[in-house]
Ligand SMILES: O=C(O)CCC(=O)C(=O)O
């Protein structure tokens with residue numbers, strides 16, 4: 001689901017700089033959200049685009065969207081003015097927050113050639129996952145703002161409908177996935193996402209069309225799992241790949257993913273990243289959102 005910004009709205013957004021944001025702990029302050037909303041509601045068609053965005057993220061079968069902010073990035077640069085606008089769009093969906101006390105609201109995801117290639121900012125295949133999978137209250141939405149795509153042309157994003165993938169599995173596989181037999185990663189000094197969840201079930205049981213599918217295919221390689229549970233998780237990983245869509249994020253594209261619906265990942269960057277100067281490498285900015293009053297609310 002790609003959402004273009006009408007040129008009249010682009011022109012109005014370029015003319016109307018937003019004020020810096022304020023934080024209340026790790027969450028965007030309510031007064032900032034109200035101020036941004038009041039400013040942008042006065043621009044032509046903003047409310048229509050905002051409604052289109054929310055619809056794409058919550059409609060049956062939906063769960064992700066790409067706002068095409070490339071012309072705005074070109075006009076404003078990718079510094080504060082542009083980030084405030086992206087923050088204002090994000091705030092139309094839910095409350096922006098940073099779970100990492102040491103990071104600003106937007107976290108850089110660059111390219112590190114010596115990191116585990118399959119992890120965030122690595123150069124390899126970043127397998128299907130949800131962000132903060134081992135927290136009791138993962139962010140409702142994860143968002144990625146593309147500042148620079150891979151100059152060598154690699155790294156398309158991948159998305160897959162998690163509940164559709166689960167629905168294609170057998171009852172016995174689903175029963176294994178509903179057992180608290182899975183674990184992944186470390187949990188240290190995180191805000192606004194609850195407690196460490198270890199071990200966790202991938203499925204919440206009851207209904208398959210709601211709630212998180214608490215999954216990361218990275219655990220297949222990096223966590224020690226029992227054989228039957230690992231096989232069930234591997235089957236789910238296979239179905240996610242079978243149902244995937246993939247597309248390249250361009251400069252200024254803003255991908256928003258409803259973590260209760262879709263899982264995300266990224267294909268490998270093109271080989272030869274070592275030869276690309278750090279300042280020219282792919283760069284994304286990541287921001288998380290919390291639905292106020294939702295199951296995950298801590299505000
Ligand atoms: O690099 C990407 O496109 C995805 C990164 C990602 O999913 C993450 O860091 O959690």
Ligand SMILES: [Fe+2]
Nearest residue numbers: 129130131264
């Ligand atoms: Fe991610």
